[in-house]
Amino acid sequence: KQEVTQIPAALSVPEGENLVLNCSFTDSAIYNLQWFRQDPGKGLTSLLLIQSSQREQTSGRLNASLDKSSGRSTLYIAASQPGDSATYLCAVRPTGTYKYIFGTGTRLKVLA
Amino acid sequence: GAGVSQTPSNKVTEKGKYVELRCDPISGHTALYWYRQSLGQGPEFLIYFQGTGAADDSGLPNDRFFAVRPEGSVSTLKIQRTERGDSAMYLCASRQSTGYSGGRSFETQYFGPGTRLLVL
Numbered sequence: 001k002q003e004v005t006q007i008p009a010a011l012s013v014p015e016g017e018n019l020v021l022n023c024s025f026t027d028s029a030i031y032n033l034q035w036f037r038q039d040p041g042k043g044l045t046s047l048l049l050i051q052s053s054q055r056e057q058t059s060g061r062l063n064a065s066l067d068k069s070s071g072r073s074t075l076y077i078a079a080s081q082p083g084d085s086a087t088y089l090c091a092v093r094p095t096g097t098y099k100y101i102f103g104t105g106t107r108l109k110v111l112a
Numbered sequence: 113g114a115g116v117s118q119t120p121s122n123k124v125t126e127k128g129k130y131v132e133l134r135c136d137p138i139s140g141h142t143a144l145y146w147y148r149q150s151l152g153q154g155p156e157f158l159i160y161f162q163g164t165g166a167a168d169d170s171g172l173p174n175d176r177f178f179a180v181r182p183e184g185s186v187s188t189l190k191i192q193r194t195e196r197g198d199s200a201m202y203l204c205a206s207r208q209s210t211g212y213s214g215g216r217s218f219e220t221q222y223f224g225p226g227t228r229l230l231v232l
Contacts, residue, residue: 004154034219034221042225043116043223043224043225044155044205044221044223049219091154093219097168098143098162099160099170101157102154102155102156102157104152104154105154
């Protein structure tokens, strides 16, 4: 059974710092992995999607990497800003399915 | 263009009652997901539609939960005989299709704002 874990559960950093959020999954048979952002009481916004054949994806200050064989993905945020404060969730789509399995998220607070 | 919309935004009901939650996906999106999210947790998959058919309903917790998408657009999640444990945020997401072309993935999910259900 696929399980997704995100560490740390919460993180507080000063503005301008570069940071890394971690996501690990137990079964390497995945079709893709997505990183999402969720603001309090709101729905999710997709940030980056990495196909199983890819190693990384970049969008602006965000870079996500995928190491399928070790069951890990990282989301790198450069030059963090207070507006980056949110919960970041990763989700994997197991091969042969359409469902997504989510981690419990990392709650990020960027201090001005 | 318009995003995914969900109605109502909040629903308070009494234990044992029946509720319907509605999702309007982005126009042209053939795939639609329902998720349930409890406080402090990630979304939990409930059901996936491809067009009008439920391609995967393995996440529905029991037979009190049912979802339909009769015309391949709007979807309704139906919960019978609600229980206090059904209280959660119910999220809907749609995506265009599946696959990847020209550096662009069609897998990106677009989420609605959710319906917060409270069963008293």
